[in-house]
Each structure stands twice: as C-alpha cells, then as structure tokens.
Amino acid sequence: MFNFQLCGPIICIGLLGAASIASAAGETVQQDNTCFESRKGLSQVQQQEIKPGVMNVKCSPTTGGVLLWGDPFEGTIPMGDMSIEADYSHEEAVVKPREPQIDRNKLLTICSMACHNGEYVPYPENKLARPLKMHKDIVPDAMQLKHGKGAIWCLDCHHAATRTKLIDHYGNEISFNQPQKLCGKCHGQVYRSWRNGIHGKRIGMWQKGGKKRWWTCTECHNPHDVEQGNRNSGFAQLSPEPAPVLPKGMSNADHERGHGEQAH
Amino acid sequence: MSKQETKVKDANGATRRDFLRKAGTYTAASLSGAAMLLSDPKPAKATANVSWAEHFQKNYRLMTDEEKEEAIERLEKRYSEEFGKKVKVGSEPAIEGVLFGYALNIQKCIGCRRCVKACVAENNQSRGEKQQIEWIRVLRMEKGKFSAEDRDVHGYPEDYGIQVGGNAYKPAGVVLEGQHYYEPDQVPEKDAFYLPMQCMQCEKPPCVKVCPVRTTYRDPDGIVVIDYNWCIGCRMCIGACPYWARRFNWGEPDLPAEEMNPDTHYLGNRPRMKGVVEKCTFCVQRTRKGRWTGCVEVCPVGARKLGNLLDPESDVRKVLASKKVFRLRADLNTYPKFFYFMD
Ligand code: SF4
Ligand code: SF4
Numbered sequence: 344m345f346n347f348q349l350c351g352p353i354i355c356i357g358l359l360g361a362a363s364i365a366s367a368a369g370e371t372v373q374q375d376n377t378c379f380e381s382r383k384g385l386s387q388v389q390q391q392e393i394k395p396g397v398m399n400v401k402c403s404p405t406t407g408g409v410l411l412w413g414d415p416f417e418g419t420i421p422m423g424d425m426s427i428e429a430d431y432s433h434e435e436a437v438v439k440p441r442e443p444q445i446d447r448n449k450l451l452t453i454c455s456m457a458c459h460n461g462e463y464v465p466y467p468e469n470k471l472a473r474p475l476k477m478h479k480d481i482v483p484d485a486m487q488l489k490h491g492k493g494a495i496w497c498l499d500c501h502h503a504a505t506r507t508k509l510i511d512h513y514g515n516e517i518s519f520n521q522p523q524k525l526c527g528k529c530h531g532q533v534y535r536s537w538r539n540g541i542h543g544k545r546i547g548m549w550q551k552g553g554k555k556r557w558w559t560c561t562e563c564h565n566p567h568d569v570e571q572g573n574r575n576s577g578f579a580q581l582s583p584e585p586a587p588v589l590p591k592g593m594s595n596a597d598h599e600r601g602h603g604e605q606a607h
Numbered sequence: 608m609s610k611q612e613t614k615v616k617d618a619n620g621a622t623r624r625d626f627l628r629k630a631g632t633y634t635a636a637s638l639s640g641a642a643m644l645l646s647d648p649k650p651a652k653a654t655a656n657v658s659w660a661e662h663f664q665k666n667y668r669l670m671t672d673e674e675k676e677e678a679i680e681r682l683e684k685r686y687s688e689e690f691g692k693k694v695k696v697g698s699e700p701a702i703e704g705v706l707f708g709y710a711l712n713i714q715k716c717i718g719c720r721r722c723v724k725a726c727v728a729e730n731n732q733s734r735g736e737k738q739q740i741e742w743i744r745v746l747r748m749e750k751g752k753f754s755a756e757d758r759d760v761h762g763y764p765e766d767y768g769i770q771v772g773g774n775a776y777k778p779a780g781v782v783l784e785g786q787h788y789y790e791p792d793q794v795p796e797k798d799a800f801y802l803p804m805q806c807m808q809c810e811k812p813p814c815v816k817v818c819p820v821r822t823t824y825r826d827p828d829g830i831v832v833i834d835y836n837w838c839i840g841c842r843m844c845i846g847a848c849p850y851w852a853r854r855f856n857w858g859e860p861d862l863p864a865e866e867m868n869p870d871t872h873y874l875g876n877r878p879r880m881k882g883v884v885e886k887c888t889f890c891v892q893r894t895r896k897g898r899w900t901g902c903v904e905v906c907p908v909g910a911r912k913l914g915n916l917l918d919p920e921s922d923v924r925k926v927l928a929s930k931k932v933f934r935l936r937a938d939l940n941t942y943p944k945f946f947y948f949m950d
Contacts, residue, residue, distance in 0.1 A: 401728055406721075410905055411904070544906065544908070549915075580795065581794060596787070599786045
C-alpha cells in the first residue's frame with residue numbers, strides 16, 4: 344500500500360480493512376432491492392414491506408430510481424434547530440439522516456478513531472490550504488475538488504479535529520445531517536429559497552401545518568463536484584427513463600430530429 | 608333511448624331501480640350504443656364487467672350522496688374482483704378555500720422522465736407496447752445550432768431576386784420545436800433543456816366548453832375532472848385542449864393486477880375502460896387528502912411545486928412572488944394554473 348512506511352502495522356490493517364469495506368460497499372450499491380432517491384449511490388434506500396401489501400418505496404425497473412413513497416416519512420428524524428426562524432418552525436419537519444449514507448463504508452468513523460485522533464496524526468495547527476500527502480485513493484474527490492474555483496479547500500467545510508463533523512464560520516461543529524447550515528454560509532440566496540420551500544425537494548403533506556420531509560443539500564448535490572463537469576448544472580447526470588412508445592405505424596422519431604436541412 | 612331519457616325518467620320520479628328493471632324490456636336496438644362498447648371481440652375484464660347498472664348511472668355531478676355511495680360500492684366490488692385486492696374508490700370533495708396551482712422550474716428539470724413513470728404507477732394508466740398512456744410528456748428543447756460556416760453572408764440570393772425578402776437559405780440557429788423521443792444515455796445533456804407538460808387545469812378550460820355530455824368539468828378547487836362512466840368517447844376535448852393534455856383509451860387498458868394502485872378516487876386514478884378519455888388530475892386522490900402529487904414527490908431535482916394559490920404562504924405563491932414566471936399560450940385566455948419558473 345502506498346502509505347506502508349508511514350504507519351504502524353496495526354493502523355495499516357485498519358486502513359486496509361476500511362479500504363476493502365469501501366470497495367465492497369461500492370459494488371453492493373446495485374443490489375436488486377436497493378433503489379436511489381436523488382443521488383445515485385448516495386441516497387440509497389432498501390425496498391421492503393412496511394405494512395401488508397405496502398412497500399416503503401416503489402422503484403423504476405429500468406433505472407432503479409424511487410418512483411413512489413409508500414411512507415414518505417420512513418427512516419426520518421426531526422430536522423433540528425435552525426438559526427433563522429422559518430415557516431417550518433410551525434409544522435413538523437423531518438429529514439433523512441445523511442450520516443448513514445456518507446459513512447456507509449464506515450471510513451469516516453474508522454479514520455477519525457484510528458488515525459485522526461489528534462495523537463497519531465496531530466491536528467493541523469491552522470486551516471490554511473496545503474498539498475495533501477495521503478488519501479489520494481481513499482477520498483477520491485479530494486484531489487479533484489471542484490467547488491469554489493480554488494477559493495476553498497477541505498478545512499473550510501470539514502472540522503479540523505473532529506473528522507465526523509462539518510464546521511461553521513465560528514469553528515463550531517455541524518452535523519452531516521444538517522449540511523444546509525454549512526452550505527448556507529456562502530449560498531445565502533439559495534438557502535433562503537430552500538427555507539421557503541421553493542428550492543430543493545420536499546415530500547409529504549402540501550398543506551400548511553402538514554408534516555413534510557425535507558431534502559437537504561447533499562441529497563441532491565455532490566459538494567466536492569458541484570459543477571458536475573462541463574454541463575455545469577449542479578446535478579450529476581442520470582440515465583433517463585425510456586422514451587414513450589412510438590405511435591402506431593411510426594418506425595422512428597426522425598421527424599422531430601431534423602433541422603429542416605431537407606425541408607426547403 | 609339515451610342517458611338523456613334516464614334523466615327525464617328520474618325527474619319524473621321513477622327510481623333508478625325502476626328504470627333498470629324496465630331497461631331489460633327495451634328493444635335491442637335501443638341499447639346498441641351500450642352493446643357496442645361491450646362487444647369487444649376478445650372482451651377483457653375491465654370493459655366487459657361494466658354492469659348495466661354502472662353503464663346507466665347518472666353523471667357523477669348530478670348524483671345524490673346516496674347514489675354516489677351506491678356507484679362507488681359497485682365500482683369497488685368490480686375492481687376488487689378484477690385486480691384481486693381490496694380497491695378503495697374515494698369520493699373526497701374539493702377542500703374549502705383551496706385553489707390548486709402548480710409551478711415547475713424549467714431551469715432545474717433534467718429531463719429524466721421520472722415524473723412520467725411515477726405518474727403512470729400512481730394513476731393506473733394503461734402501459735406496455737400495445738397501448739401506452741402517459742399524462743406527462745417531457746420535451747427536449749434544443750439550445751440552437753449556430754456556427755460561422757452556417758452563416759449566409761450574401762443577403763438576397765441572386766437567382767431569386769429581391770421579392771423573396773432576403774431569407775437566409777441555410778438553417779443557422781434553427782431550433783427544434785421539441786423532441787418527445789430523445790434517448791441519450793445520460794441526462795441532462797449539455798446542449799438541451801427540458802420542458803415537461805401535462806394538464807394545466809385551466810381556469811377557463813376549453814375542454815370543458817366543448818364536452819357535449821358535460822362529463823368533464825371544473826371542480827371548485829380548480830381541478831378539471833372527468834366522470835369516466837359518462838364519457839361517450841367523442842374526443843372533442845382532445846381536439847380543444849391547446850396543451851395536448853388528454854389521452855384516449857382506444858383499446859382495452861392494459862393494467863397488470865400486481866402494478867395496480869388500489870388507493871383511487873372516482874374522478875381520478877380509478878381504472879378506466881376502453882373508449883374513455885383521461886388526463887392529469889393533480890393526483891386528486893392524494894391532493895384532496897393533503898398529500899403532494901406523485902410527480903412533485905418523485906422529481907429528483909425538486910423542480911416541481913404544488914400548493915394553494917389562495918394561500919400567500921404556499922410554495923406556489925412564493926414562487927409567483929419571487930421568481931420569473933410564465934405560462935404556456937397565455938394568449939389563448941385559458942388561464943392555466945400551471946406556471947413555469949426560473950431562478
Ligand atoms: S390543459 Fe387541456 S385538458 Fe387541461 S384543463 Fe386545460 S384545456 Fe382542459
Ligand atoms: S422528474 Fe423532474 S427533472 Fe425529471 S423530467 Fe420530471 S420534472 Fe424534469
């Protein structure tokens with residue numbers, strides 16, 4: 344392993360173990376009864392019966408995306424306090440915790456205990472950017488951070504000492520379950536729309552006062568690659584559901600593809 | 608003999624049961640319309656099982672509460688037998704003080720068609736190769752093809768003279784009108800945006816104006832609904848709708864029992880028969896019980912919003928207040944309650 348000389352045998356075993364868990368988890372994402380909500384691979388949900396004859400989710404047979412929620416609040420927790428009062432303070436707001444999705448291969452937990460415990464690897468003295476010496480493979484996004492066009496780096500969002508937490512402007516910890524508190528630091532206008540319920544996604548009861556499940560930022564966006572390559576849309580590309588069946592007697596859809604080159 | 612006559616008889620004080628008993632003695636020719644609907648060469652269950660009583664029931668809007676109950680009980684029994692599970696047919700009326708409105712963020716839509724498929728799963732449309740009915744269609748819109756090579760630098764083409772008005776004879780910048788059948792591996796594509804369309808629940812719906820039997824009408828919450836049992840399949844509404852929102856069951860609907868959603872509404876997603884028109888109802892079976900529609904919930908990018916237009920705090924009103932909004936074909940004075948917006 345690339346870091347063999349840098350660590351003692353016990354810790355190396357820990358790392359190797361973590362790495363193999365990681366790859367195993369990567370492969371099992373596409374199990375038969377696993378579907379995804381918004382981000383493929385990072386918003387997975389297991390299909391199961393919640394009441395006789397009622398599934399928690401109904402999924403698309405072609406893309407594995409969730410189509411319907413039998414219970415829109417399954418597996419959710421209260422959204423928790425927000426710094427600014429908004430509408431949802433008057434109604435029940437729940438979210439799906441992000442920690443199990445982000446820590447699905449237990450890397451986060453293992454790393455923060457095994458190495459980044461302040462002793463073996465000392466905590467960084469300050470949060471100034473510096474080249475990373477390790478982890479090029481364990482945290483694949485880290486070396487190709489596409490967020491902020493070079494103006495920010497890891498420790499602007501991640502807690503320098505507590506690796507299982509994010510960080511606010513004052514150095515306080517933010518849970519991975521409340522990424523909106525972190526993203527709202529810079530993206531104020533989007534944050535405001537999100538709080539108003541017109542940016543982002545909610546499911547459940549539309550009525551005022553009705554219980555709602557809110558999607559948090561990282562359920563749709565990849566914070567390490569928000570620009571998503573050249574499309575610049577904020578969303579990772581997905582496979583679309585199949586096109587409609589062609590009308591009877593029509594063999595292809597060329598009629599809607601031409602630019603009129605032959606027409607005149 | 609017609610439905611008209613049924614109504615007259617009812618007005619004269621004869622009970623429905625009287626009428627149905629007498630119906631047996633009417634000449635065969637007088638029932639030919641009904642018989643035609645029931646005489647599919649290979650009758651599938653859905654249409655064949657429509658009972659005489661169901662076929663001759665009143666327009667839903669004119670039924671008394673008792674008659675509604677009777678009709679719903681009849682339907683629940685038929686559907687439960689047909690699909691082998693307990694089917695519920697709801698009759699929830701419009702909620703007082705609610706006018707439904709919809710807002711769709713075309714800047715966000717990635718064209719994934721999840722809404723289309725979720726709608727089919729929720730609303731019991733016919734599926735499969737033979738007869739596929741989808742209430743939502745997503746159009747792929749091109750951003751235009753412009754290049755220096757395509758530019759016509761000559762102005763008036765010499766051979767044609769000035770009378771042609773100086774058209775450019777090369778299609779630089781020609782934008783396709785919208786593609787229904789796009790099939791890239793991945794969406795969103797770099798050079799396209801997407802425009803989903805469905806019933807706009809017009810406040811002045813042309814489809815309602817043309818319906819000769821008034822089986823499609825606007826309910827007080829602004830949803831335009833259809834009593835499928837009273838639909839004669841003339842398809843006038845399909846011609847009148849400027850948004851291409853209505854679909855016709857040309858054949859026997861193909862709805863596998865295991866995929867059938869048993870939580871239905873009389874005016875919404877209950878299974879349809881051959882020969883009737885259907886369209887989006889803003890998931891009346893959900894929204895009248897407070898739940899968001901299937902398409903709002905499924906959209907993986909949160910492009911779809913639904914709420915009460917009469918409540919300034921609702922999602923839709925907040926969109927109207929703070930975003931750039933437009934409606935399709937506003938010039939037709941149909942007053943759609945389906946708004947498109949951008950951030
Ligand atoms: S969009 Fe078409 S079907 Fe819907 S209410 Fe308007 S005219 Fe009627
Ligand atoms: S589900 Fe949302 S993003 Fe996908 S096509 Fe429908 S509106 Fe667009």
